Amino acid sequence: xxxxxxxxxxxxxxxxxxxxxxxxxxxxxxxxxxxxxxxxxxxxxxxxxxxxxxxxxxxxxxxxxxxxxxxxxxxxxxxxxxxxxxxxxxxxxxxxxxxxxxxxxxxxxxxxxxxxxxxxxxxxxxxxxxxxxxxxxxxxxxxxxxxxxxxxxxxxxxxxxxxxxxxxxxxxxxxxxxxxxxxxxxxxxxxxxxxxxxxxxxxxxxxxxxxxxxxxxxxxxxxxxxxxxxxxxxxxxxxxxxxxxxxxxxxxxxxxxxxxxxxxxxxxxxxxxxxxxxxxxxxxxxxxxxxxx
Amino acid sequence: xxxxxxxxxxxxxxxxxxxxxxxxxxxxxxxxxxxxxxxxxxxxxxxxxxxxxxxxxxxxxxxxxxxxxxxxxxxxxxxxxxxxxxxxxxxxxxxxxxxxxxxxxxxxxxxxxxxxxxxxxxxxxxxxxxxxxxxxxxxxxxxxxxxxxxxxxxxxxxxxxxxxxxxxxxxxxxxxxxxxxxxxxxxxxxxxxxxxxxxxxxxxxxxxxxxxxxxxxxxxxxxxxxxxxxxxxxxxxxxxxxxxxxxxxxxxxxxxxxxxxxxxxxxxxxxxxxxxxxxxxxxxxxxxxxxxxxxxxxxxxxxxxxxxxxxxxxxxxxxxxxxxxxxxxxxxxxxxxxxxxxxxxxxxxxxxxxxxxxxxxxxxxxxxxxxxxxxxxxxxxxxxxxxxxxxxxxxxxxxxxxxxxxxxxx
Numbered sequence: 156x157x158x159x160x161x162x163x164x165x166x167x168x169x170x171x172x173x174x175x176x177x178x179x180x181x182x183x184x185x186x187x188x189x190x191x192x193x194x195x196x197x198x199x200x201x202x203x204x205x206x207x208x209x210x211x212x213x214x215x216x217x218x219x220x221x222x223x224x225x226x227x228x229x230x231x232x233x234x235x236x237x238x239x240x241x242x243x244x245x246x247x248x249x250x251x252x253x254x255x256x257x258x259x260x261x262x263x264x265x266x267x268x269x270x271x272x273x274x275x276x277x278x279x280x281x282x283x284x285x286x287x288x289x290x291x292x293x294x295x296x297x298x299x300x301x302x303x304x305x306x307x308x309x310x311x312x313x314x315x316x317x318x319x320x321x322x323x324x325x326x327x328x329x330x331x332x333x334x335x336x337x338x339x340x341x342x343x344x345x346x347x348x349x350x351x352x353x354x355x356x357x358x359x360x361x362x363x364x365x366x367x368x369x370x371x372x373x374x375x376x377x378x379x380x381x382x383x384x385x386x387x388x389x390x391x392x393x394x395x396x397x398x399x400x401x402x403x404x405x406x407x408x409x410x411x412x413x414x415x416x417x418x419x420x421x422x423x424x425x426x427x428x429x430x431x432x433x434x435x436x437x438x439x440x441x442x443x444x445x446x447x448x
Numbered sequence: 449x450x451x452x453x454x455x456x457x458x459x460x461x462x463x464x465x466x467x468x469x470x471x472x473x474x475x476x477x478x479x480x481x482x483x484x485x486x487x488x489x490x491x492x493x494x495x496x497x498x499x500x501x502x503x504x505x506x507x508x509x510x511x512x513x514x515x516x517x518x519x520x521x522x523x524x525x526x527x528x529x530x531x532x533x534x535x536x537x538x539x540x541x542x543x544x545x546x547x548x549x550x551x552x553x554x555x556x557x558x559x560x561x562x563x564x565x566x567x568x569x570x571x572x573x574x575x576x577x578x579x580x581x582x583x584x585x586x587x588x589x590x591x592x593x594x595x596x597x598x599x600x601x602x603x604x605x606x607x608x609x610x611x612x613x614x615x616x617x618x619x620x621x622x623x624x625x626x627x628x629x630x631x632x633x634x635x636x637x638x639x640x641x642x643x644x645x646x647x648x649x650x651x652x653x654x655x656x657x658x659x660x661x662x663x664x665x666x667x668x669x670x671x672x673x674x675x676x677x678x679x680x681x682x683x684x685x686x687x688x689x690x691x692x693x694x695x696x697x698x699x700x701x702x703x704x705x706x707x708x709x710x711x712x713x714x715x716x717x718x719x720x721x722x723x724x725x726x727x728x729x730x731x732x733x734x735x736x737x738x739x740x741x742x743x744x745x746x747x748x749x750x751x752x753x754x755x756x757x758x759x760x761x762x763x764x765x766x767x768x769x770x771x772x773x774x775x776x777x778x779x780x781x782x783x784x785x786x787x788x789x790x791x792x793x794x795x796x797x798x799x800x801x802x803x804x805x806x807x808x809x810x811x812x813x814x815x816x817x818x819x820x821x822x823x824x825x826x827x828x829x830x831x832x833x834x835x836x837x838x839x840x841x842x843x844x845x846x847x848x849x850x851x852x853x854x855x856x857x858x
Contacts, residue, residue, distance in 0.1 A: 291797075
């Protein structure tokens with residue numbers, strides 16, 4: 156006999172609520188490490204070429220270049236990212252370039268600067284994109300399935316986004332525009348997973364006689380198990396892609412791929428243990444109502 | 449009975465594809481436009497500001513964009529990418545190897561040339577000159593100078609006639625660079641501007657004059673630069689990662705799903721080829737997020753195969769014959785695949801609509817990859833599998849991913 160997933164659903168809900176609370180606390184206390192894309196200012200990335208102490212670099216740049224450095228972060232391959240809250244001018248940019256190239260022969264500085272207006276616009280657009288994508292998905296699913304499926308699916312999806320964002324908050328990973336692209340992909344995949352399961356539930360609804368909550372639980376349990384191999388295998392193949400991108404894909408998309416790996420695994424979990432279970436709980440109320448009436 | 453015609457049909461699809469793909473893939477790849485993050489360069493967003501006497505209009509923004517374009521051309525930087533964003537912004541993307549600082553200076557310098565009378569009255573401007581200014585050395589002194597020619601020689605003749613014996617000053621961007629005395633009227637319309645430090649500076653000024661002054665001043669509001677070597681590294685690493693992902697998925701699919709898995713992987717190669725052809729022919733700029741979306745699309749395309757094969761195995765377990773299991777499995781998995789991919793497309797379209805830059809290019813790649821999935825993983829892969837099953841060449845269900853038990857219980 157296969158493990159009864161549906162029966163234990165209260166545990167998953169409890170676990171999810173706990174994770175969400177921890178996630179929200181993490182975000183509120185630690186804050187997000189917003190990149191220059193979303194937070195105005197300048198960002199200078201360069202290669203130091205040897206092990207170094209970020210504090211030394213911060214001090215050197217502040218004294219030698221008279222710039223107000225907000226933070227220096229060490230990244231892969233002995234690289235450093237210097238963040239300056241104020242957007243530096245073209246002249247300052249030139250002197251930063253000259254200074255770093257003289258001090259570190261392989262510096263290859265990459266400087267990006269964003270004006271506050273542009274940063275705010277970008278952040279707003281990213282949030283709009285996620286909200287609108289959710290609304291679009293809810294509408295489509297409500298049209299193809301029913302609104303209970305749609306809402307359950309979107310709650311499960313939002314949970315995945317929350318987990319990914321709070322892990323990024325915990326480890327202080329930079330949140331930039333590629334992270335948003337990652338979140339949008341995760342949203343897509345998570346919905347993909349949920350739809351496969353819902354689709355099986357919808358199909359089984361035609362063949363099962365559902366009279367009691369137990370029937371409904373049985374149906375969802377069967378549907379989840381029938382799609383289990385697919386769920387696992389698909390996550391495996393996608394984790395192969397995202398994992399390869401993470402391990403070998405180079406620094407610009409390292410965090411992108413990491414977000415994907417976390418999001419895809421959470422997404423698969425969430426579609427089985429949250430989306431489908433929310434729907435059971437919700438739908439079973441509908442069954443009870445006629446009885447009490 | 450073995451139906452060779454079906455098997456031949458199956459083989460034809462595979463052979464024809466490789467016969468098309470192998471000779472062409474190189475040129476398709478070379479034709480793809482790479483984004484700045486993959487080949488290096490910089491991206492600057494400017495806001496067009498009001499000029500002292502004139503407010504910015506859309507025409508003004510277009511004129512400014514054209515002026516910048518001309519400058520980039522005259523400086524010999526190839527394939528610039530300029531776009532107007534919103535009401536008063538211009539995004540400039542320059543790719544390749546060059547001095548980014550100098551290039552930035554070249555873009556924002558307003559290059560307003562003026563000829564003024566001794567009393568400060570404006571007599572002529574850069575707009576009155578022909579676009580053939582050139583740097584040269586003075587034949588007597590060897591000093592660098594810029595030779596210019598008036599569009600209307602009469603204008604310069606009038607000026608030089610009126611101010612004979614007096615000084616006519618030449619100003620560039622509000623700075624006086626020369627204040628020569630007019631010895632005699634110049635009737636030919638040609639003049640020289642002296643006072644440059646070296647020939648390089650003379651050449652720069654000549655370039656500015658030829659490209660024309662910027663009608664409105666610019667303010668840089670965002671910029672990022674990627675050094676070409678880092679861009680190349682990113683491209684190389686991402687492709688390498690994609691290759692490894694492909695090998696891993698290939699092994700998994702063939703070991704776990706056997707023949708249908710292999711067919712799925714052939715369809716995946718077709719998917720990759722189709723994708724890059726579309727990107728290449730439509731002239732879509734491939735950026736790092738775009739490339740990541742394509743590699744992730746591989747995951748989605750594989751998923752389509754997994755959904756269908758799992759469904760097929762279900763049918764087979766329920767006692768269907770091999771052929772009807774294949775047909776029913778494909779048919780039953782269709783609604784799932786359609787719903788899942790349509791939601792993906794909805795998310796992609798919304799991203800495209802509201803996103804900028806990186807999000808937009810991710811969205812484009814994502815939408816193309818979902819469509820390519822439909823053609824290869826849904827249509828072609830199904831056709832291939834059906835032809836193979838109908839050929840009766842390989843009848844043992846084990847080859848189609850069924851367990852030995854499942855096959856025996858039939």
